Amino acid sequence: MTPGARVAAAITILDQILTGVPAEQALTGWARSSRFAGSKDRAAIRDHVFDVLRAKRSLGEGDGRSLMIALMRRDGHDLAALFNGVGHAPPALADDECDAPVPLDTPAACDVPDWLWPAWQASLGDKAKAVALVQQTRASVFLRVNLNRASRADAARLLAADDIDAAPVAGVDTALRVRSNPRRIKLSQAYVDGFVELQDASSQWAIGRVPVKPGARVLDYCAGGGGKALAFADAYDAQIFAHDINARRMADIPARAARAGAKVEILTTDALQDADHFDVVFCDAPCSGSGTWRRTPDAKWRLTEDDLDHLGQMQKEALAAAAALTCTSGLLAYATCSVLCKENEDIVNAFIDNDGSWKIVSQEKRLPDADGDGFFICVLQTKKTT
Numbered sequence: 001m002t003p004g005a006r007v008a009a010a011i012t013i014l015d016q017i018l019t020g021v022p023a024e025q026a027l028t029g030w031a032r033s034s035r036f037a038g039s040k041d042r043a044a045i046r047d048h049v050f051d052v053l054r055a056k057r058s059l060g061e062g063d064g065r066s067l068m069i070a071l072m073r074r075d076g077h078d079l080a081a082l083f084n085g086v087g088h089a090p091p092a093l094a095d096d097e098c099d100a101p102v103p104l105d106t107p108a109a110c111d112v113p114d115w116l117w118p119a120w121q122a123s124l125g126d127k128a129k130a131v132a133l134v135q136q137t138r139a140s141v142f143l144r145v146n147l148n149r150a151s152r153a154d155a156a157r158l159l160a161a162d163d164i165d166a167a168p169v170a171g172v173d174t175a176l177r178v179r180s181n182p183r184r185i186k187l188s189q190a191y192v193d194g195f196v197e198l199q200d201a202s203s204q205w206a207i208g209r210v211p212v213k214p215g216a217r218v219l220d221y222c223a224g225g226g227g228k229a230l231a232f233a234d235a236y237d238a239q240i241f242a243h244d245i246n247a248r249r250m251a252d253i254p255a256r257a258a259r260a261g262a263k264v265e266i267l268t269t270d271a272l273q274d275a276d277h278f279d280v281v282f283c284d285a286p287c288s289g290s291g292t293w294r295r296t297p298d299a300k301w302r303l304t305e306d307d308l309d310h311l312g313q314m315q316k317e318a319l320a321a322a323a324a325l326t327c328t329s330g331l332l333a334y335a336t337c338s339v340l341c342k343e344n345e346d347i348v349n350a351f352i353d354n355d356g357s358w359k360i361v362s363q364e365k366r367l368p369d370a371d372g373d374g375f376f377i378c379v380l381q382t383k384k385t386t
């Protein structure tokens with residue numbers, strides 16, 4: 001496909017997304033009905049679509065065509081070469097499409113919804129604008145090296161044999177940043193043999209914030225696909241358990257654990273009721289994902305105030321349930337991939353206010369940057385232990 005034809009395809013897909021079709025669904029649907037497109041075409045079109053979604057507001061919030069014109073203009077492309085009606089390229093620009101963009105107020109320029117801007121500012125203070133601007137950019141792909149299988153340097157060498165360039169991330173001993181060919185990872189020998197797993201560097205960092213003693217019983221509560229459980233299993237000589245209120249979300253854990261050579265015991269809601277208490281409970285609560293909006297930009301635009309309130313309720317319930325599963329001398333970790341205080345500090349403070357037997361051991365927040373997504377983690381323990 002020509003560059004212009006790729007732009008035309010992105011316009012078609014964006015118009016679908018703007019009617020409410022989820023981005024992944026629109027991309028997959030287009031790929032299925034466009035067998036002529038090769039993998040490089042699909043990747044380039046996907047990049048166009050996601051670049052627009054990250055910056056939909058600052059690009060003018062028009063239809064697919066006006067958004068793509070604004071993106072190509074912002075990124076310094078030759079509009080006449082892309083929009084010329086030749087072959088499958090979109091038609092040439094009309095006179096009114098050649099107008100210079102109008103200056104924007106701060107929330108619009110930062111691609112943050114107006115309703116969210118006050119909470120965004122309150123949460124991030126003088127970093128509010130900078131963090132929002134980071135979310136307009138593409139995030140790197142990160143790998144977690146299974147140090148039981150290989151050193152980080154050996155894993156990087158193995159990836160290089162499959163033409164994947166990956167470099168260490170400073171401050172996170174297990175993390176590699178993929179610098180070339182990220183789409184080949186799942187076919188690479190290093191991945192197939194369980195030397196590496198896809199996981200953001202900030203999630204890996206969070207695992208290191210929770211001290212786990214040898215032999216400890218560790219529960220990944222809110223386990224989803226088990227990314228945290230697997231990271232605990234690789235990092236510590238401990239008994240690892242996984243639970244999610246939605247059992248189907250844990251379906252991939254056995255295969256992932258087998259690939260990593262890790263043991264993770266899955267606990268259904270019934271099994272959890274009969275289980276002994278745990279030395280560590282990691283509550284990776286459902287959240288807005290506001291620290292990961294580079295990867296899921298349409299989630300930013302779909303989020304509503306009601307959603308945030310509803311998530312707050314779920315977060316409170318999940319934290320209280322996780323606390324009830326933690327043994328008296330144990331550690332309770334509350335984590336989200338959100339940067340909003342409402343989902344982090346406010347939830348922890350409400351929990352402590354409600355149950356005076358808990359105290360904070362440590363609390364840290366990573367903001368999204370070149371080294372990973374945004375992430376919040378608070379480790380608590382009962383006062384009874386001191």
Ligand SMILES: C[S@@+](CC[C@H](N)C(=O)[O-])C[C@H]1O[C@@H](n2cnc3c(N)ncnc32)[C@H](O)[C@@H]1O
Pocket residue numbers: 221222223224225226227228243244245246249284285286287314317318321
């Ligand atoms: C942020 S995701 C977990 C991501 C996962 N830990 C990972 O690393 O891929 C939150 C998960 O919490 C689950 N969940 C929500 N409320 C829950 C509750 N009260 N108890 C257990 N799981 C819950 C959801 O089904 C969802 O899979």
